[in-house]
Amino acid sequence: MFELLGITPQGLVAQLLVGLINGSFYAILSLGLAIIFGLLNVINFTHGAQYMLGAFISWIGLTQLGMWLGQPDFVMNYWVSLFLTPIIVAMIGIAIEKTMLKRLYHLDHLYGLLLTFGLALVMEGMFRHWYGISGESYPVPEILQGGIQLESLGLFLPKYRVWVIAASLTVCLGA
Amino acid sequence: MKYKLVTKAIAAACLTAMAAGVSAQKVSDDVIKIGVLTDLSGIYSDLAGQGSVIAARMAIEDFSKNKTVLGKKIELVSADHQNKADITANKAREWFDKEKVDVIVDLVTTSAALAAMEVAEQKNKITLISGAASLDITNSKCTATNVHWTYDTYALSVGTGGAMVKAGKKNWFFVTADYAFGHNLERDTAAVVNSSGGKVVGSVRHPFPGSDFSSFLLKAQASGAQVIGLANAGQDTINSIKQAAEFGITQKQTIVPLLMFITDVHSLGLKAAQGLTVTEGFYWDFNDKTRAWSKRFFAQHKRMPSMVHAGVYSAVLNYLKAVEATKSDDTAAVMAKLKSTPIDDGLFKGVIRADGKFEHDMYLLEVKKPNESTTPWDYYHVRAVIPAKDATLPLSKSVCKLVKK
Numbered sequence: 001m002f003e004l005l006g007i008t009p010q011g012l013v014a015q016l017l018v019g020l021i022n023g024s025f026y027a028i029l030s031l032g033l034a035i036i037f038g039l040l041n042v043i044n045f046t047h048g049a050q051y052m053l054g055a056f057i058s059w060i061g062l063t064q065l066g067m068w069l070g071q072p073d074f075v076m077n078y079w080v081s082l083f084l085t086p087i088i089v090a091m092i093g094i095a096i097e098k099t100m101l102k103r104l105y106h107l108d109h110l111y112g113l114l115l116t117f118g119l120a121l122v123m124e125g126m127f128r129h130w131y132g133i134s135g136e137s138y139p140v141p142e143i144l145q146g147g148i149q150l151e152s153l154g155l156f157l158p159k160y161r162v163w164v165i166a167a168s169l170t171v172c173l174g175a
Numbered sequence: 176m177k178y179k180l181v182t183k184a185i186a187a188a189c190l191t192a193m194a195a196g197v198s199a200q201k202v203s204d205d206v207i208k209i210g211v212l213t214d215l216s217g218i219y220s221d222l223a224g225q226g227s228v229i230a231a232r233m234a235i236e237d238f239s240k241n242k243t244v245l246g247k248k249i250e251l252v253s254a255d256h257q258n259k260a261d262i263t264a265n266k267a268r269e270w271f272d273k274e275k276v277d278v279i280v281d282l283v284t285t286s287a288a289l290a291a292m293e294v295a296e297q298k299n300k301i302t303l304i305s306g307a308a309s310l311d312i313t314n315s316k317c318t319a320t321n322v323h324w325t326y327d328t329y330a331l332s333v334g335t336g337g338a339m340v341k342a343g344k345k346n347w348f349f350v351t352a353d354y355a356f357g358h359n360l361e362r363d364t365a366a367v368v369n370s371s372g373g374k375v376v377g378s379v380r381h382p383f384p385g386s387d388f389s390s391f392l393l394k395a396q397a398s399g400a401q402v403i404g405l406a407n408a409g410q411d412t413i414n415s416i417k418q419a420a421e422f423g424i425t426q427k428q429t430i431v432p433l434l435m436f437i438t439d440v441h442s443l444g445l446k447a448a449q450g451l452t453v454t455e456g457f458y459w460d461f462n463d464k465t466r467a468w469s470k471r472f473f474a475q476h477k478r479m480p481s482m483v484h485a486g487v488y489s490a491v492l493n494y495l496k497a498v499e500a501t502k503s504d505d506t507a508a509v510m511a512k513l514k515s516t517p518i519d520d521g522l523f524k525g526v527i528r529a530d531g532k533f534e535h536d537m538y539l540l541e542v543k544k545p546n547e548s549t550t551p552w553d554y555y556h557v558r559a560v561i562p563a564k565d566a567t568l569p570l571s572k573s574v575c576k577l578v579k580k
Contacts, residue, residue: 011397018389134221134442135413147423154397156423 024168045116049123062138201503215255218410234491263287285356305486317575325486332363334454348400349378352407457482464521530575
């Protein structure tokens, strides 16, 4: 059967594992979308942009903030950032809701969709203008560096990706 | 006798003046309009993008302080082709038909470049390609109204591919961007590998643009090949290299980005990129002239130029020189002038061949280790200069319809 598929059993399991990891990223992403739609009845197009905002705030804290403050040696702790960033992004979300979205509740869904879509474009445009399109990366804390060698699969599983699965499962089951 | 000579001289002067008068009117629509059609928002916008617009503007200002040629204004327009062939073709048509654009420069994606070339050929206008890479641009799909300025997949395969095979890396697997450029780069590199006794054990194609390459990289890893050749570019290459390191693939196999720009090295960081071999047509820190120009570019863009930016500058500058020399913006006349005048503008030196390929030296570069880099953007060791003749497909092997055999 595996000859027919053109892949070895180990290869298949490795690919499934990678699929699970990527699925976890999407699970975290879509969970927020589902909750917002469920609670507020708003199709939140800014969700993706806010997801990006979270990543950027972490990156800024871990690599840029020191320079901004004039103390190049200052680096925010990864775990502190993991706690603070969601709060900051939530504040931005609250600001958007209170100042703009709130006024549209009595109107058709489409207006909320239009507003959030426009906001998403604005946010993406701003960050593209400021930071370009190249990916930026922040240092991964020591405990999550490296990976686990799965000899039987011939696969080297990065610890950071395992951490993503764990975090995703926790959030999804908790919600 | 003397009287006759004077008459002759006056007659000659009058004729020259008349000729000049007549040709000066040959600037169509009383304006020379240059269109930079490039990726302004997508995965290639760091290596081309706004930098290409700045490079074109610098070329115009360097050519003439008050931005005129033959007494006519030089205008610059730019647009985002989004790396899509249909958008590119539409924009090119609009520019040529309605906006009086005479020449389109840059064109970063091969599929987009080929689309613009076709429109330009129909409308008898010029394309000067800097960003796109495929050999087909001046080979099987060549047009008489096009110059391929900066580099092509042939040069990349000879440069990086050749260097790797020479270093004993003979067993290859390709991770290829699934469009014209990726296919061409894979084809040309596989030819170099096969002809020098190497072997290609397989390849996998990823969607363009991609973001997650882990499943393709795992396939490459399972192949057991010595070398994983990345036949992709820009952000795709950066992400492939990062993810290969993340999955520990780099410990046993060698990752070879077949096309990489200095902007990619900047984004990756020297820690991740050190030791990689790349082939480029321009490096800012090559000599005094390239340094002087690049510093002026840096002052405006806050980044050092990629070879694509340098190519756009050189293309625009030499186009304007050709317009001035032929005293017209007539496509055939300007193209003939470009192809008959050796180019040496401080950034590139060489000749434009009958098939439209600008034949110039290429550089084989190695990315420095973090401790070897002394100043910002000090990223490369120049390992070899690949002579122009070796970096370009010999005309005897060309299938371009413009090459007489």
